Amino acid sequence: MSDLRESIERAESGRRKWPWISGAAVLGVLLAAGIGLAVTRGGEDSASAASGEPVRGGTLQFALIDYQRSPDPQWGTNYAESLIGNNITDKLTWQDPDTGEITPWLAESWSYNTDLTAFTFKLRQDVTFSDGTPFDAAAVKANFDQYVHGDQTLGINPNGATLLPGYIETQTPDAYTAVVRFEKPLASFLQASAFTANAQPGFLSLNTLKLSAEQRTDPTKVIGTGPFVYESWEEQVKTVLVRRQGYHWSPPSLRHSGEAYLDRVVFNTIPEASVRTGSLTSGAVDATLDVGTTDEQPLKDQGFAIVSRSVSGTSIFFNLNSQLFPTNDLAVRKAIQLGWDRSAVAKTVLTDSYSIATSVLNTSVQGYADYSGSVLRYDPDQAKALLDQAGWVPGTDGIRVKDGKRLEVKLLGISNLVVNKPAYESVQQDLQKIGIDLQLTVVPIPDYAAQVAKAKTDWNITAANRSRNDPAVLNLSYSPALGNGSFLEQGVSTGVDVAEVTDALGKLETTLDPVQRAAYAKTAQDLLLDKYALVSPIYNPSQVIAHADYVHGIVFDAQSRNHFVDAWKSDAGKSAGR
Amino acid sequence: MTGVARYTALKVGRALFVVWAAFTVTFVLLFVLPADPVDLLFDPAELNAIPPEVKEQVAANYGFNEPVILQYLNRLGHALTGDFGSSVQSGKPVTGAILEVLPSTLVLASAALVLATLIAFGIALAATATRRTWLRDLLESLPSGAVSVPVFLSGILVLQVFSFQLGWFPAFGDQGWRSLVLPLITLAIPVAGPIAQLLVRSFTTEFAAGYVTTGWAKGGTRGGIIVRDVLRNASLPALTIAGVTFGNLIAGSVITETVFARRGLGRMTQTAINTLDVPLVAGIVVLVAATFAVINLIVDLIYPLLDPRLRASLTAGVAP
Numbered sequence: 001m002s003d004l005r006e007s008i009e010r011a012e013s014g015r016r017k018w019p020w021i022s023g024a025a026v027l028g029v030l031l032a033a034g035i036g037l038a039v040t041r042g043g044e045d046s047a048s049a050a051s052g053e054p055v056r057g058g059t060l061q062f063a064l065i066d067y068q069r070s071p072d073p074q075w076g077t078n079y080a081e082s083l084i085g086n087n088i089t090d091k092l093t094w095q096d097p098d099t100g101e102i103t104p105w106l107a108e109s110w111s112y113n114t115d116l117t118a119f120t121f122k123l124r125q126d127v128t129f130s131d132g133t134p135f136d137a138a139a140v141k142a143n144f145d146q147y148v149h150g151d152q153t154l155g156i157n158p159n160g161a162t163l164l165p166g167y168i169e170t171q172t173p174d175a176y177t178a179v180v181r182f183e184k185p186l187a188s189f190l191q192a193s194a195f196t197a198n199a200q201p202g203f204l205s206l207n208t209l210k211l212s213a214e215q216r217t218d219p220t221k222v223i224g225t226g227p228f229v230y231e232s233w234e235e236q237v238k239t240v241l242v243r244r245q246g247y248h249w250s251p252p253s254l255r256h257s258g259e260a261y262l263d264r265v266v267f268n269t270i271p272e273a274s275v276r277t278g279s280l281t282s283g284a285v286d287a288t289l290d291v292g293t294t295d296e297q298p299l300k301d302q303g304f305a306i307v308s309r310s311v312s313g314t315s316i317f318f319n320l321n322s323q324l325f326p327t328n329d330l331a332v333r334k335a336i337q338l339g340w341d342r343s344a345v346a347k348t349v350l351t352d353s354y355s356i357a358t359s360v361l362n363t364s365v366q367g368y369a370d371y372s373g374s375v376l377r378y379d380p381d382q383a384k385a386l387l388d389q390a391g392w393v394p395g396t397d398g399i400r401v402k403d404g405k406r407l408e409v410k411l412l413g414i415s416n417l418v419v420n421k422p423a424y425e426s427v428q429q430d431l432q433k434i435g436i437d438l439q440l441t442v443v444p445i446p447d448y449a450a451q452v453a454k455a456k457t458d459w460n461i462t463a464a465n466r467s468r469n470d471p472a473v474l475n476l477s478y479s480p481a482l483g484n485g486s487f488l489e490q491g492v493s494t495g496v497d498v499a500e501v502t503d504a505l506g507k508l509e510t511t512l513d514p515v516q517r518a519a520y521a522k523t524a525q526d527l528l529l530d531k532y533a534l535v536s537p538i539y540n541p542s543q544v545i546a547h548a549d550y551v552h553g554i555v556f557d558a559q560s561r562n563h564f565v566d567a568w569k570s571d572a573g574k575s576a577g578r
Numbered sequence: 579m580t581g582v583a584r585y586t587a588l589k590v591g592r593a594l595f596v597v598w599a600a601f602t603v604t605f606v607l608l609f610v611l612p613a614d615p616v617d618l619l620f621d622p623a624e625l626n627a628i629p630p631e632v633k634e635q636v637a638a639n640y641g642f643n644e645p646v647i648l649q650y651l652n653r654l655g656h657a658l659t660g661d662f663g664s665s666v667q668s669g670k671p672v673t674g675a676i677l678e679v680l681p682s683t684l685v686l687a688s689a690a691l692v693l694a695t696l697i698a699f700g701i702a703l704a705a706t707a708t709r710r711t712w713l714r715d716l717l718e719s720l721p722s723g724a725v726s727v728p729v730f731l732s733g734i735l736v737l738q739v740f741s742f743q744l745g746w747f748p749a750f751g752d753q754g755w756r757s758l759v760l761p762l763i764t765l766a767i768p769v770a771g772p773i774a775q776l777l778v779r780s781f782t783t784e785f786a787a788g789y790v791t792t793g794w795a796k797g798g799t800r801g802g803i804i805v806r807d808v809l810r811n812a813s814l815p816a817l818t819i820a821g822v823t824f825g826n827l828i829a830g831s832v833i834t835e836t837v838f839a840r841r842g843l844g845r846m847t848q849t850a851i852n853t854l855d856v857p858l859v860a861g862i863v864v865l866v867a868a869t870f871a872v873i874n875l876i877v878d879l880i881y882p883l884l885d886p887r888l889r890a891s892l893t894a895g896v897a898p
Contacts, residue, residue, distance in 0.1 A: 446852060466623045
């Protein structure tokens with residue numbers, strides 16, 4: 001049969017050549033593409049980096065990893081939501097990112113009673129929401145009430161209940177005076193009034209507060225007093241903000257007068273790291289957040305500016321479980337603190353934008369004290385000696401053993417920051433050398449969240465951080481009455497005076513006198529780091545932005561969120577990309 | 579009951595069962611295991627410090643406070659009317675949130691399916707038509723190659739070339755048809771793989787059939803025989819893998835939409851899982867299961883129309 005077919009086929013005339021032609025065409029396209037890849041487009045003429053007099057106008061194309069799921073900044077729990085919320089709403093006060101000091105914003109001045117249970121704010125009288133309604137004491141009261149209590153019928157959660165614990169009410173003795181009252185002393189409320197991170201107390205118009213959660217997914221109905229207002233929101237894709245006309249109440253300490261310089265800021269969501277950097281280098285965006293550690297140097301080499309700020313609050317920490325074997329042994333906890341080489345992590349994992357933790361508090365938090373020379377140093381010999389004394393003897397595989405049980409320490413961590421895993425692995429290698437088997441489980445946030453509820457009984461170490469630029473963050477995170485990060489329990493956590501920790505940390509909420517508060521913060525850090533060794537801080541995470549040289553004035557606030565009121569482009573007409 | 583009616587009832591019943599099973603398994607996985615869904619509503623760093631009354635209030639907001647069996651019946655009842663509750667992260671009704679992004683995914687997926695089918699037929703036709711063994715071998719290796727290239731990698735590559743270097747197409751966002759081109763190609767390649775593989779095989783089989791020889795004998799040209807006779811017979815099996823193809827499209831769209839920062843169901847799924855948006859995940863899973871079931875149902879119901887043998891056995895009253 002095949003013979004027959006062959007012969008018929010041979011007889012066929014006019015053999016077609018198209019497979020050859022198309023093959024050649026495909027090859028040609030591939031070659032062209034390859035050449036395109038190989039040729040780096042050097043020498044892109046960038047606008048002169050003339051700083052100096054800010055230029056008005058223009059659109060800033062900004063890229064970031066996350067997108068807004070809700071335009072309501074009080075609801076928002078991710079970075080994109082807090083970042084954008086900061087540019088459409090204002091807060092009562094502004095925390096100076098350099099000094100940590102609380103300075104005026106929508107409140108011109110404030111006072112508090114000696115108990116720190118009542119805070120009186122005198123409000124600016126010239127502030128309006130973008131729907132024209134005035135910002136006054138009634139607005140403060142309505143916002144705080146809903147922020148703390150939520151509204152079941154509107155489907156609004158009590159978003160601010162954790163930031164303002166023990167909130168009773170807001171009194172309005174006159175139109176521009178608001179008195180916020182609490183059940184217990186709450187020194188950290190002053191910083192909370194400037195809070196710009198997730199689920200922030202940004203003020204919304206009374207017209208917005210009346211709307212249900214679903215209605216607030218229309219961004220044009222989410223009305224604030226901020227330097228920008230929503231123009232549009234395409235979920236998963238981008239949020240566009242336009243300049244608020246007549247805005248003139250940015251925080252005095254920012255030294256920006258009047259409206260924002262930019263006409264428009266576009267927040268483009270780009271989940272893929274290589275697409276963010278590619279979009280920056282190809283000029284499709286002017287600036288990008290969420291720059292990976294390995295991308296920093298290449299971008300710098302291509303002439304892009306890298307700006308960053310360490311995340312204020314706690315460092316990335318190893319919280320040591322004080323009631324679970326073997327971290328219920330003080331010697332083990334101390335050995336973990338001493339047993340890993342800080343310089344190795346700094347050299348192999350971190351960039352200049354990050355730093356090794358020298359306390360559980362970030363250096364920018366008031367009351368920070370430096371422990372790099374004492375308990376937070378690399379001293380393997382001392383660590384080994386401590387373990388020896390506590391009866392931990394090296395086993396056959398090098399891992400220490402006591403009463404027949406291996407020195408296995410189980411760590412639960414989050415993989416959201418690229419730096420986490422390699423940093424922990426570096427610690428793991430060093431601890432191995434002194435006979436501690438650190439077992440890493442570094443997982444995405446959902447898995448972490450599911451596990452962390454069982455941390456008390458299942459995990460020796462939980463590795464995370466908490467972003468709050470106030471020393472009371474220690475009370476929130478570690479007080480046995482609140483976060484209880486190391487699971488302190490009288491009688492179960494051997495050798496720890498739980499009441500002593502509760503009292504010492506609680507004092508942070510009882511004074512706003514800087515000297516006294518610093519002293520309390522020192523005592524708290526001494527207990528957590530030195531006396532009971534309940535935490536081994538690792539490194540200070542950072543928010544890193546890369547931007548073109550014609551971009552100026554992107555502000556990092558005290559919570560490392562960005563404000564664009566003072567941002568401008570040297571060549572405002574130059575639109576990013578296409 | 580006639581054979582056809584029984585056959586139809588059987589297939590429809592199976593489809594309904596699949597959707598119900600998907601709903602139930604999702605419920606068990608998300609609401610009962612592995613963690614209390616209420617815990618997942620809060621920032622893990624703050625979890626221990628949340629006052630119990632706040633927890634209760636938030637739980638009540640989403641109906642997580644009721645007994646599990648009541649929640650199940652309640653949610654099942656609402657799901658029957660298309661109500662999957664509200665997204666935990668945005669407060670939007672789940673059904674609305676899904677319907678909002680679904681068109682983008684449908685446009686991408688259907689265009690990718692068309693392109694993939696064209697590519698597959700192109701490969702199969704070319705491989706059958708050519709008489710050069712090396713070229714045929716090369717073409718026949720393309721399908722497995724297409725399946726092996728991760729969407730992630732091919733997406734980044736086409737972006738590098740056509741967006742960052744040449745600047746022909748935007749790298750992210752939704753800007754009309756220009757934003758569709760690169761994701762379309764990226765998604766079509768892996769989807770084309772299995773279809774092409776199947777077609778190449780059935781083209782080869784059919785090309786060896788007796789009627790082809792008859793065609794030659796009647797003086798038909800190679801191209802003519804392939805297009806007129808072989809193509810029709812060889813493309814039937816492609817219908818069988820419609821379900822598989824749909825699965826590939828959904829899986830591919832998660833990555834494609836992420837790489838190209840497009841809005842769509844795939845990206846929403848990924849975010850919903852990452853942010854533990856339990857009601858949203860449940861809604862998406864049920865939607866995807868229902869779509870799977872409907873596609874398979876349609877294929878099952880079309881078969882008797884296409885295959886006379888099956889039709890004959892049905893009308894004779896014999897269960898398939």
